[in-house]
Ligand SMILES: C[C@](O)(CO)[C@H](O)COP(=O)(O)OP(=O)(O)OC[C@H]1O[C@@H](n2ccc(N)nc2=O)[C@H](O)[C@@H]1O
């Protein structure tokens with residue numbers, strides 16, 4: 644038996660930091676979507692548990708017990724084995740939850756392969772604050788430190804471009820650089836009737852991690868300017884703790900056109916176009 648699991652990129656369309664818990668973790672209010680751009684896992688029954696990593700972004704990704712895929716597998720406790728192949732396409736330490744989405748895809752895939760229930764919510768959260776939201780990819784409002792997943796209104800169709808300048812930005816350093824931790828949450832979410840209406844609403848919201856991330860990696864400013872200047876762009880913003888930034892376009896074709904032009908002018912950057920993804 645072979646199971647395939649897709650690990651889509653997570654995008655924080657907004658990321659408001661609204662407080663801090665006593666253990667140091669920050670309280671968030673974030674509108675999260677996923678893109679049809681991501682890593683692919685293939686899982687097969689086997690005597691032992693093993694992981695191999697290949698693909699264009701495999702370089703530097705751990706293949707041992709530090710990999711979140713193996714940490715996810717460990718949550719099931721002792722049991723049958725599995726040979727897991729990870730085709731790595733998303734850049735790591737990039738603010739688009741690559742490792743978290745891999746972990747969530749491994750949980751879904753192993754539960755299907757082994758006919759087991761998913762581990763409980765606390766165990767899932769122990770893998771990382773972004774793992775709960777990655778378990779059932781689709782548009783949601785995420786609160787708490789990442790464990791509160793609330794429904795979001797249906798989104799209009801739109802296109803997405805993701806751009807990473809090749810600089811890894813460690814998440815803890817960005818949270819440490821925050822000047823204010825008690826920022827305003829999002830208001831109630833309206834019904835967005837078109838990509839343009841959504842982009843206009845988003846423009847009034849924020850990613851509070853952008854200033855400290857830009858202090859860590861000033862190239863983020865260049866990325867945002869390049870996206871904003873691309874044809875058809877309705878909004879440019881950073882995702883998560885960076886350095887990946889996204890552009891919103893009226894449709895996928897417009898995002899693909901912008902991506903072709905940006906790849907030409909910035910051959911060293913990772914540039915992908917797509918559309919929202921729901922499992
Ligand atoms: C910034 C986001 O990407 C937004 O979706 C996530 O909150 C980060 O999720 P993640 O990378 O899965 O986070 P974790 O691996 O749990 O934590 C990495 C580090 O980020 C900081 N962290 C993370 C999440 C959170 N709500 N508050 C935090 O302060 C902590 O310093 C933590 O040590």
Ligand SMILES: Nc1ncnc2c1ncn2[C@@H]1O[C@H](COP(=O)(O)OP(=O)(O)OP(=O)(O)O)[C@@H](O)[C@H]1O
Pocket residue numbers: 703704705709710711712734735736737738739740741742743745746773814883884
């Ligand atoms: N499957 C994996 N893919 C990528 N990195 C992994 C994986 N498992 C563990 N890691 C480690 O996790 C680190 C963070 O990478 P990851 O892609 O999870 O990050 P992220 O950008 O912090 O996500 P976000 O901030 O959006 O939650 C990497 O530097 C790498 O050493």
